[in-house]
Amino acid sequence: MSTECTEEAFKLTPLAGLGTIGSREYYTLNETDNTCIKQASFFGGSPVLSEGAGYGIVLGFGVGFSLITTLLVYLDKRFNGTNISSEFFNTAGRTVKTGLTAAVIVSQWTWAATLLQSSNVAYQYGVSGPFWYASGATIQVLLFGILAIQVKRYAPNAHTICEIIDARWGATAHKVFLFFCFLTNIIVSSMLILGGAATVNALTGMDIYAAGFLIPMGVIVYTMAGGLKATFMASYLHTAIIFAVLVTFLFTVYASDDDLVGSPKKVYDALKAVSSSERDCTANPTDQNCGPVKDNQGGSFLTMLSKGGIIFGIINIVGNFGTVFVDQSYWQSAIAAKPSSSTKGYLLGGLVWFTIPFALATAMGLATVAMDLPVTGDEAGDGLVPPAAAVHFFGKGGGIMITIMLFMAITSTGSAEQIAVSSLIAYDIYKKYINPKATGEQILKVSRIAILGFGIFMGVLSIILFELGLSLGFVYLMMGIFIGSAVMPVAFVLTWKDASANGAIAGAVVGQICGLITWIVCSLFERDANGEHGTVDLDTLGGNYPMLAGNVMAIGMSGIVCAVMSKMNPQNFDLTTLKDGIALIDDKLPDLGDEEKDEERLVAALKWITKWGVGFSVIMVIVWPCLSLPAGCGDGDCGVFSEGYFTMWVIIALAWGLIATVVIIVLPLYESREVLGNVIKGLLTGAKHEEGA
Numbered sequence: 001m002s003t004e005c006t007e008e009a010f011k012l013t014p015l016a017g018l019g020t021i022g023s024r025e026y027y028t029l030n031e032t033d034n035t036c037i038k039q040a041s042f043f044g045g046s047p048v049l050s051e052g053a054g055y056g057i058v059l060g061f062g063v064g065f066s067l068i069t070t071l072l073v074y075l076d077k078r079f080n081g082t083n084i085s086s087e088f089f090n091t092a093g094r095t096v097k098t099g100l101t102a103a104v105i106v107s108q109w110t111w112a113a114t115l116l117q118s119s120n121v122a123y124q125y126g127v128s129g130p131f132w133y134a135s136g137a138t139i140q141v142l143l144f145g146i147l148a149i150q151v152k153r154y155a156p157n158a159h160t161i162c163e164i165i166d167a168r169w170g171a172t173a174h175k176v177f178l179f180f181c182f183l184t185n186i187i188v189s190s191m192l193i194l195g196g197a198a199t200v201n202a203l204t205g206m207d208i209y210a211a212g213f214l215i216p217m218g219v220i221v222y223t224m225a226g227g228l229k230a231t232f233m234a235s236y237l238h239t240a241i242i243f244a245v246l247v248t249f250l251f252t253v254y255a256s257d258d259d260l261v262g263s264p265k266k267v268y269d270a271l272k273a274v275s276s277s278e279r280d281c282t283a284n285p286t287d288q289n290c291g292p293v294k295d296n297q298g299g300s301f302l303t304m305l306s307k308g309g310i311i312f313g314i315i316n317i318v319g320n321f322g323t324v325f326v327d328q329s330y331w332q333s334a335i336a337a338k339p340s341s342s343t344k345g346y347l348l349g350g351l352v353w354f355t356i357p358f359a360l361a362t363a364m365g366l367a368t369v370a371m372d373l374p375v376t377g378d379e380a381g382d383g384l385v386p387p388a389a390a391v392h393f394f395g396k397g398g399g400i401m402i403t404i405m406l407f408m409a410i411t412s413t414g415s416a417e418q419i420a421v422s423s424l425i426a427y428d429i430y431k432k433y434i435n436p437k438a439t440g441e442q443i444l445k446v447s448r449i450a451i452l453g454f455g456i457f458m459g460v461l462s463i464i465l466f467e468l469g470l471s472l473g474f475v476y477l478m479m480g481i482f483i484g485s486a487v488m489p490v491a492f493v494l495t496w497k498d499a500s501a502n503g504a505i506a507g508a509v510v511g512q513i514c515g516l517i518t519w520i521v522c523s524l525f526e527r528d529a530n531g532e533h534g535t536v537d538l539d540t541l542g543g544n545y546p547m548l549a550g551n552v553m554a555i556g557m558s559g560i561v562c563a564v565m566s567k568m569n570p571q572n573f574d575l576t577t578l579k580d581g582i583a584l585i586d587d588k589l590p591d592l593g594d595e596e597k598d599e600e601r602l603v604a605a606l607k608w609i610t611k612w613g614v615g616f617s618v619i620m621v622i623v624w625p626c627l628s629l630p631a632g633c634g635d636g637d638c639g640v641f642s643e644g645y646f647t648m649w650v651i652i653a654l655a656w657g658l659i660a661t662v663v664i665i666v667l668p669l670y671e672s673r674e675v676l677g678n679v680i681k682g683l684l685t686g687a688k689h690e691e692g693a
Contacts, residue, residue: 003029005036022274022372023260023392038284041376042388047205048399054204057403058211062218065411069222069234075679099667100232101337101345105141106353106664107235107412108329110242111188112195113476115402115409116383118357120473121312122365123375123385126271126293126301127641127649128309130361135620136316138354140324142616145346145609147325148334150494152342153602154578161331162428165493167581168573169501176505177326178428180486184326185421185454186461187479189216189414193462195472196410198382203391203399212462215407219415220455223422224448232336236668238412243661245405246360249386250657252393253363254650260371264647270370271301287376289369301369302641304628311544312477317621318551319480321487328420329413339602343609348667351616352660359653364389381473414458422450474542480551481519485511485558492562497573503565511558519550 005027027036047054114137121129155164162181166174197212222234256262260270273279274289277299281290292299295307324330337345364386368375375388390398426447431438438446465475488511489504519541525533526540540546632640641649669676 003031005029009034009036026372026374038288039374040285041379042374042391043202043379043384047201047203048391048396049204049403051205053400054200054206054211054403055214057204057400057407058200058206058214058218061404061407062214062411063221065234065237066218066221068237072233073222075682078682097338097668097671098341098344098348099664099669099671100236101333101341102349102352103239103664103668104232104235104333104416105330105346105349106356107239107242107409108333108416109137109141109324109349109353109413110239110356110409111413112192112199112383112406112410113472114353114356115242115360115386115406116195116199117473117476118361119365119368119385119389120380120383121309122361123289123368123380125306125309125312126296126303126369127362127366127646128296128304128306129312130357130365131304131625132309132313132316133361134354134356134358135624136313137320137357138350139317139617139620140320141330141346141350141353142613144324144330144334145343145350145613146606147331147491147494148337148342148346149339149602149606149609151331151334152339153599153606154494154575155582156339157579157582157584158331158335159427159582160328160423161326161490161493162328162424163582164578165490165504166428166432167578168493169504173501173505174428174432176508177486177490178424180326180483180508181328181424182421184323184483184486185328185417185424187475187482188323188327189417189454189458190461190465190470191472191475191479192216192410192414192417193458194465194470194475195383196406197462197466198472199384199387199406200403202379202382202384203387203403208466209463212466213459215410215462216414216418216455216458219411219418220452223415223418223455224451234415235412238408240665241408242356242405243657243664245401246356247657247661248401249390249393250359250363250654253367253389254654258393261367264650265643267366267370267650268302268641268643268646270372271366274369274372275299275301285374285376287378288374289372297639298637300640301366302646303639304625304631305639308544311548313621315477315480315544315547315551318484318555319477321555322480322483325490326483326486328424329416332416332420332423340605343605347609347612347616348663352664354620355653355656355660359657360386362649362653381471383472417458418451418454419447421454422447425450469538474538477542477547478519478550481515481547481554482512484551484554485509485515487555488559489562492566494575494578496566497575498566498570499562499573500566500569500571502569503562506565507558507560507562510561511554511556514557515550515554518553519546522546522549 005024006029007024009029010024010027022038024036026039026042028039029035030037118130118133121133123129151158151164155167158164160181162174162178165177193212193215196215197208200206200211200215201208219234252258253261253267254264258266261267275292277292279291284290293301293306296309297303297305334342334346368385368389371389371392373388373392375385379385379388387399387402390402392398394401426443430446431443435442486508489499489507492499492504520536523536523540523543523546526543526546527533628641628645629639631645632638632642
């Protein structure tokens with residue numbers, strides 16, 4: 001039986017002379033020579049919470065949110081007269097305002113990976129990891145605002161991106177991009193399940209296959225009942241809970257009375273100590289962080305000059321263009337928004353979302369390193385860095401908080417993916433190829449069956465992924481290789497009149513093939529577990545360089561092929577005719593005011609989002625990183641943050657986090673005050689909404 005490390009022995013371990021590093025609770029006493037040995041892993045196969053808690057959270061919250069959201073949909077129908085036609089089911093009436101649009105974008109873009117993988121790269125690369133995760137995945141949302149307003153200008157009656165492609169480029173292109181859209185939905189869903197099930201399993205001991213199967217089941221009921229509007233309502237509730245937990249964690253790391261962290265100075269000093277070249281790592285297991293960071297300036301966690309961080313940043317930027325531009329759920333949100341809200345919603349949503357990986361991962365990831373928690377490389381790869389920090393801070397309460405936060409992220413994105421797939425099946429398979437004269441009732445029925453079918457498929461998919469042995473980190477890095485080639489053609493469909501069908505198809509297919517070949521060939525030059533070249537396996541394919549080469553090849557080759565072929569034989573398409581090729585089923589477009597339909601205002605909105613979207617993107621991926629390079633030069637250690645610079649970095653993260661939390665919780669309520677007022681009035685007086693009122 002292991003003996004707890006004594007205070008006296010802990011002071012004599014190889015940590016001596018570097019100040020207090022780590023916590024004695026994670027060490028055991030080697031009685032032979034009276035030294036302390038660090039435990040082999042944080043979770044060590046023994047969960048913090050009971051298995052019953054896992055089932056309780058997964059099933060309880062699933063049922064709870066289904067009941068709450070279904071009730072909200074019913075109240076909206078009863079007291080506001082909302083009619084759930086097939087059009088409303090899939091478009092939420094096309095009148096969603098800025099605040100809710102932004103909340104939905106934040107919710108959709110907050111995957112399991114946002115909470116987990118972003119902290120993993122903080123654990124690996126230091127401050128550069130969360131920054132590149134945040135900036136590299138924010139710019140796509142900001143730039144998508146340009147496509148969102150183009151949808152309102154040229155295809156206001158569309159239901160899916162594939163309908164738009166069909167109306168412009170015809171049936172062959174429609175089938176090709178339908179494949180890419182489904183592939184994107186499957187990849188995003190697989191990451192939700194991989195991250196979620198691994199974390200629930202580690203924290204509660206719940207069977208990983210049961211967790212993977214039950215997590216998507218929880219959202220089926222309310223998505224089937226209320227469609228996109230129900231998904232939006234649930235997304236708002238999920239986002240509010242995520243931000244409440246986020247702020248709690250931020251203040252715990254940077255402004256509390258914790259022994260090891262609790263202020264920027266404490267975190268800074270601890271990070272300097274754990275990565276010190278003078279540190280003796282003999283008491284540490286080899287697969288845990290200890291000593292200088294490889295390929296980081298000065299071996300420090302406190303630098304943006306990180307080779308691994310920059311490579312991750314490029315992979316992140318390329319891969320996430322695919323999961324925004326080719327994901328039907330983002331097009332659905334653009335279609336659902338009012339014209340005046342679409343651009344503002346995406347810009348606000350992107351800027352608010354930035355704070356989740358930036359502030360949360362910088363806090364939780366760096367705190368895990370600073371406190372020298374015994375997290376292994378495999379645990380970090382499975383996304384267990386935030387759970388480790390949360391459990392250290394709050395014990396079982398922390399485990400419950402992170403599990404609930406994660407469940408919110410998974411279910412909100414899961415419901416968005418389910419409704420996206422159901423729209424593609426209903427409009428782009430059923431109506432297009434099976435029943436062109438489908439009625440609204442038939443479309444609604446098919447949509448609901450598709451939600452149920454895809455929910456079950458997500459569960460089966462989880463079992464396949466676990467059997468293949470894929471981790472969240474691996475799937476996250478490889479996604480751009482598979483779907484990145486569709487980005488440029490999809491971006492051109494509403495922005496370049498000369499882009500041709502043949503160019504779009506060739507770009508998407510050739511880009512994907514070239515990306516896959518490059519990925520596999522480059523993996524041959526990576527060293528496998530035995531230190532040899534020439535092996536293609538999950539270890540070599542998961543290397544930074546093969547992932548980087550495959551991602552860049554996929555999006556780059558696609559853009560070149562599409563542009564060259566389109567230049568050789570331009571389509572010269574009149575975008576104003578696009579809406580004529582798309583039919584509404586059982587509804588009409590909403591009666592928007594003249595200012596919402598005025599072409600001059602729409603063009604002005606396009607110029608506005610182009611200016612701000614591109615402007616913020618340049619600031620985030622070029623200006624901000626460049627400004628951080630001279631950090632520490634005054635102390636003679638250029639590129640490595642001084643204490644003052646790190647404190648400023650923390651203040652920015654805290655301020656951004658607090659402002660984002662207030663905006664994303666208050667703005668949707670303020671904008672919906674009239675609708676909420678009708679519901680409250682109806683509940684108090686019992687008055688129903690009158691037809692025609």
